[in-house]
Amino acid sequence: MRIFGLNFDAWDTTFERKLYMVFAGGAYFATVYSGSVSVIFCICLLFTPFWWLVLLYISWLFLDRHTPSQGSRTVNFLENIIFWKYVHNHFQINLKLTPDFELNPSQNYLFACFPHGVMPMGCHATIANSYSKFRSLYPDFRVKIATLSFFFLFPILRDLAMGVGFISCSFKSLVSVLSDPKGGEIVLLFPGGALECFYNQNQPQRFRCVVKQRKGFVKAAFVSGAALVPVLTFGENDLLAVRGSFWKHISFITKKFPTLASGLFYGRGVFQDNFGWVPRDIPLMTVVGTPIKVSKTEYPTSEQIDDLHEKFQEELVKLFDKYKYQYFDSPQDKCLELE
Template sequence: MNLHFGKVLSTCSSLLCLSMKVLGIEFAPLMVPMHRRYETLAVASWFFLAAFGGLTSLLVSLYLLFTRLWWLVPLYTTWTYLDRHVGESGGRTNVWVQNWRWWNHLKNYFPVETDYSQGFSLDPTRNYLFCCFPHGIIPVGPFTTLANTWSEFRKSYPEFTVKLAVLQALVLLPIVRELGLAYGAISCSIKSLNYELSRPEGGHIVNLMPGGAVEAYNSQPGKYKFVVKKRKGFVKVALKNGSPLVPVISFGETDLFRQIDNRVLRNVQEFLRKYFFLGLPPVVFMGRGFFQYSFGMIPRRKPITTVVGTPIEVTKLENPTNEQVEELHDKFVQALVALFDEYKYKYVENPEDQHLELQ
């Protein structure tokens, strides 16, 4: 009797741990380890803040104007205005925020790892410009593998201060800006990059997505299309500061979401991005939900490996010519393509059929 009951209990437990598919929808297992629930909650809340936090805070501010707390809105608006240049002068990192265990759960959700097996070392007396591809819907790779204090990379290079260059709008929008600045975000403007890379003491790394938010449109599972051909501003910044350029590719970044790819829709999205969304791409994407894997707005649990290439040496030039910019840009693009071609056999399915597209 006890043996029979044990078999039944074991069978029930196995069923609870299996995902179920009903009407084409794949539901999550009923029995999920608590650490995985923490990870899902961490990534869902982070993605909501990154994608919709600015709009939500603006709506909350509008609501407060019609309540007894209306005075908080002009007070905070004044503070934001007076503090508007902080994103272009090194930001305002908060060690306590950077050490939140929340970031560790976020990192473990996918999970992520860093591969810098090309055999190089970083000089703590110099500043580096890490040029990260692809942008993805939201750049999870650079955020979790390079800027995250819980990451393997940060533990390997504790002497470096790592900053994440983001759209200027993200360091101006209420509430969201405070969390972003505390995490280590700075503006991606030329002024901001020059400020960070010209630090005389060295030991600073700036993670920049040269493809920009526009590259989010190219994010499709299993595809790698980088916007880099006409992006040369980052090369000029590197030359003016003598900062080595480091090609970085996050394999798996484009597998987190599916999105609708339609020419008419793309034109509408670009119009909205330029004139209404402060440069943020209004992409139409599909991920997973809290309790099912078929649809939703949470990134899919896919592994991401960020490969850090060998730094490209840069000679400091106060006024680089167009020819010098072109020469270094060509050298960087060649290194980026070579990095992809080398590591796709390790981190991409069907690597023989996978080719890097450049825009």
């Protein structure tokens, strides 16, 4: 239904469906903007009789500053609140595991996920979300998501992020988590990062992955002995996108400062699908490839890293070429571009 140039949803869209949109949009808004809101809140609190709470919290931040790079501090209550169920149900998810995919509970795994998208909400909903099919299939594994260390500088947000399984994506952090002798650790890492997000922002239908110069995750797999798993999410680039000539005029900003890009995108609204903070409810297909076994090597040589990196890229391309026929309408025209 089109009114004043906006495409509104059908009048008989269920309340439950709208509720899913509200929670998914809330998750995006909280991730992008709550850090800034928390800083403003703390500054305002300094001018009240409760100023001492801010100083106390800053002291706590200093004492707790290494936790994000030491496995964080997961809180079961935060991981399993009903909020995540509604966020999960917003997405049209299809999880695909390769025929020979198998996880060993005594082994740790580094899931290298592509593409990054504006914000990898699709991959999170499919694998990391407590209500996902993947978590129900492998309940004994602890799933963590690696993100920028900068993310943990924001008060309040950092503690909530750690509570739901976010860790720093630094090399030290990855090795620390993936070296757990008990096993059962899965870390989702998005090697393409914000640069990959920039490449795909104006052409979300393309599949361009930044991986050729990203070898740190391969070295982390060697040092920790974690198996390396290629993961592709079809549709991730289309959840949130940038459209219109205005964005092209400021693309030089997002290319130079790609971490700012996530705040400049939009998806749909709760009642119309032209703009808003709600990720688009399009079909998603996350394909988890066969784990590549890695022998633990404390000091891997450049040749070892290059060989494993090359093998990983080959597996990533094979994964795309095999499963694109199950997602795209014209798969013969699609190819994976490695940058």
